Amino acid sequence: MDSLGSLMDTLDIAFAEARRFLDSLETRPVASRGTPAEMLAPLPPHFPEHGIAANDVVRAIAAAAEPGLTGNAGGRFFAWVKGGALPAALATDIMCSAWDQNAVLASTSPAGSVLEELAGQFLLEALRLPAGASYAFVTGCQMAHTTALAAARHAVLARKGWDVEAKGLQGAPIIRVLANAHHHSSVTRALRLLGLGSECIVPLGEDRPGQVSADVLRAALAEAPDAPTIVILNAGDLNIGACDDFAALCPIAHAAGAWVHVDGAFGLWANASPRLASLVTGVALADSWATDGHKWLNTPYDCGMAITRDPEAHSAAMRMTAAYLTSGGDVRDPMDFTPEWSRRARALPALAALMELGRDGLAGMIERCCDHAVAIYDGIVRLPGATGIARPTMNQGLIRFDASDGANISDAVIESINAGGEAFLSGGSWDGERVMRISVCGWNTNTNDVARTVAAASEALSKLRAT
């Protein structure tokens, strides 16, 4: 067989394995059940002395992964914040792997650059953000924060006459970072990576759960009116989906000369739904936004997006040149906006998802997830031993479980549901108490999945309360 023929054979095996996995999602346990030893059993224990035929390698890796696969691509995965992959997005991702494009420059992949520009335009239109904003498709919200906050760092120091790209932070004016006290740890890590350190954060207290108080922000800004300042707000915190009052807070921050960055990992997508957009009113007033495709747009991993109102600050923070690189001319070079050099064409699955959904489909999916989150919450909260902590206002809810003697058994209930295999949920802490989080952001969750999840919670809870 010629080498192209054998490549096709190998791809057929991979495709059949992928189909088998996707076909099994309805019936396989959502949690993986394999032990590390079971996963390693089909593989050589040491670097093989001689190569193994490609078909056998693919079969062995499929067999090794099978017992360790989590069913987050299916409809009953409600842990952390994970969406499945839409059909067109998954299929496009597979083509991207086959095309093996390096979407670093227009010259290395014209398709990667040109289609990324369209994906960026559609993204801004979908999220109703300013048309002239800059964007970067990065690995996830973690790198989206890092990228957008690098632009923020550039802008607030440039206003003080300091060129941070050339001089670094040694001797620079001290940057103040005022952040919603419920900020995600990826914000903290981004600040660490940018040399600002986790201790630079001044946590801003709330007047309503998860929402920064305008008075607290005003007072924090007044403490150092001349300092270069970045304010970090939330569009959807991961516990209760709380969103800051951007319409009130952005003008206050801007009046003090601060840059406003928004963690909208999933919650920014509320702006794509006419029904939910009021949760994030004024979000377009911010200076930068970080969000994820692999959460609520349902692209495959990995896909995050950094967006800024200030393309010059964004590219000043990221652009590098080298004698061997060629400029794209009229076509945008993605690496002028990303922290990576070589990179896969991850904007293409995002483009596919945006096209497959369209404006009405995207809004419909976001709203459906929110409705399912409420239905799961309402179904579980009426069970004996369940106490509602936060009914979803978006797609996140919290419930606490108690034993008959009043002991908090939330973690035990989560473990029991997950062990049963019908659904998968995760825990968290809220107001110092252990709780179960409900997070719905998959396109393929349906009412049957909701019913199966409520039934699984009922079974787990009655078993635990009986013991």
Ligand SMILES: Cc1ncc(COP(=O)(O)O)c(C=O)c1O
């Ligand atoms: C609110 C929030 N911000 C940031 C992140 C980090 O996103 P990523 O895992 O894509 O880097 C998450 C992840 O769950 C999140 O929920």
